[in-house]
Structures are given as C-alpha cells and as structure tokens.
Amino acid sequence: MQAHRSQVGDIELLRSVAEQLKTPLAVIARQVELGELAGDMRLVDTAAIRTQATTALTLVESYLLGLQLLYEQTELILEPVSVSSMLVDVAHELESFARQYNTRLELRIAGRYEPVMANHRGLKAALLSLGYALLEGYPLQNHTLTLAVHRTPHGIVTGVYGDYEKLTNKQWRRALDLQGRAQQPFAALTSGSGAGIFVAQTILQAMTTRLRVGKHLNQHGLATTLQSSQQLQFV
C-alpha cells in the first residue's frame, strides 16, 4: 500500500464527492416529479436525466479509480498514451453534458505529439472529471470550454481551459486546503464542491504528476504536465 496521503485527505475527498452528487440526483428527482405533477411524462427531459446520471456515475467511478490507483500499486500500469486521441474521446463523452450547460466544446490538438507515459484509464478519468466539474461549476451561459494539448520544455501539457477569470496559484492552493471542508472551495470558479477537480488531482497524484493552474492562448484553466514515452521515441 502506498502512503501518498492521509486518511483525513481521503475523508475530505469523499465528503466533497458526496456533496457534489447532490446536484445530479436532485435534477433526476425533480425531472421525474415534474412529469408526475403535470400528469404528463412528455414534460420530463429524459436526455437531462441520462446525462446527469452519467455524470454522477462517472464521478463515483473516477473517485474509486483514484483510490485504487493510489493504494493498489499493481493497478498502476503506465503505458504509452496518445493524448490527442484521448482528448477526442473525452470531448465526445462531454458533448451532451456541455450542451445541457450551453457550452461549446473546442479541441486544440493540432500538431504532432509523441505518446506520454500514463495510466490510460486514469488519465481519461482525470480529464473527464475535470471537464465535468468545469462545465457544471462555471455557470456562465454560452461560453467555450477548450480541451487542449501543447508542448513545453518540461513535457506535454494537457488540460481544460475556459473563459474564466485568471485562476491564480494562490487560489488553487487555497482550494486544495479547503477541499471537503468548505462548501465552495473555488469561490470564483465553481458553485459546487469541485469534487471532480479533486478527483482528477487524486488520480494524477497516483501517476506522480498533478494539476496546476494553466493558460492556453487566452483561456485559463487547469492542466497537467506529462512526460513523453521514451520507449516510442524512435518508432
């Protein structure tokens, strides 16, 4: 068993996840009630129910995966992963949720990027959780959320960016400190507990990387730096 974090940290993450699950479950319950009250089930937005249920399940699965990767080292298989194609998959999965939140998804994956060393399931779950959290937590209408990858001298950077006010390192550290202890750890960024962001951070920590504040073109967000897979450099 790896000792990356304390049990207190795990309880705070669990609390944060539980807090975040209130919203999708409330949407599902109220949607069904709306149809029952009006005596017309055609009023029920079944697409909204399906999307909210999927979000809730993704959050729970990602949370469990994060704990598994942290504590069961045998699960943590690092393999060469193509970030660009993974971002295409993630964008596809976020699409219906983004529509519900009147947000346009944009992919910036142009360029040739060598594969990175990562746990495939873990990286996908982290990016999905981050995407869901930022879509749900940032209540501006008609904005654009960008999934992007770019190269820096330190490695391949991939993240999720939006038309947010600049998120500073200080705000990010404060949010990490407040995780599970405050109702709104990200006062400027999200209306919820931000559980998806903390789950993404947990998964990335298990892969010995982390989330950090990032900027891509004119958008701000959260990103992680991954190392190229040396195994495939010459392929």
Added chain:
Amino acid sequence: MANILLLEPDNALANVYVKALEQAGHNIACCVAAEEALSVLDDFMPHVVVMELQLTGHNGIEFLHELRSYPDSQNIPVIVNTNLAPAALRPLLEVLDRDLGVRACLYKPRTTLQRLMRIIAEQARG
C-alpha cells in the same frame, strides 16, 4: 400568476424549476449569478425571489444585502432554496430571517417541486 426571479447557478436544475413554474402560470426571470440578477431587477420587478445562497462571484448573502438596499425591493418575499445542509445553514438563519427578511429556508435536495410551488404560491399571494 406572479413574477418570479429565480437565482439558480446550476443550469440543469434551473431548467426543471423554470418548466415547473411556467406550468403553474408564472413569469420567470432566471439568473445564474448575483450580478446578473441585480441587473435584471431594472426591467423585471418580481413578486417573489427564489434563490440559492452558494453563488459564484457575490454570494447569496451579499445579493440579499444589495436587494434590500433598494427601496422598491425591500419587501419582496425571498425564499432560499439551497444545497447548504441544515446544520451549515443554522448559524445564518437569524441573519436571513431578521436582517434580510427571508420568508423560508429550504434544503434543496429534499425539497420537492410540489412543496416549493406551494410556498411560492403562498408568498406570491402575500
């Protein structure tokens, strides 16, 4: 039929409330943030405000202080419908009730549409 200002930061949940309120015959102005709600007040005078306390930017308490600072919105009934657990809400109850004139505080995950609609109708009737 009443004018309802709904301040709900979650878009998916707001959609359900708007549909239910429209079904009940009300006019709705729906906002996701306090600043937006305050600017809506220039053109839309609500009979009832239904709001979450956890908002981005200015929080719900700040919004209520500002709402109560305008002469024409000092007496509008406000219903708080929040994700804040009752234990977390308890220390705020006195301020909400005495200083900010909040008529009802509801725990959103446990508040059915039926109950919310009933309380809105009661408050709209005065």
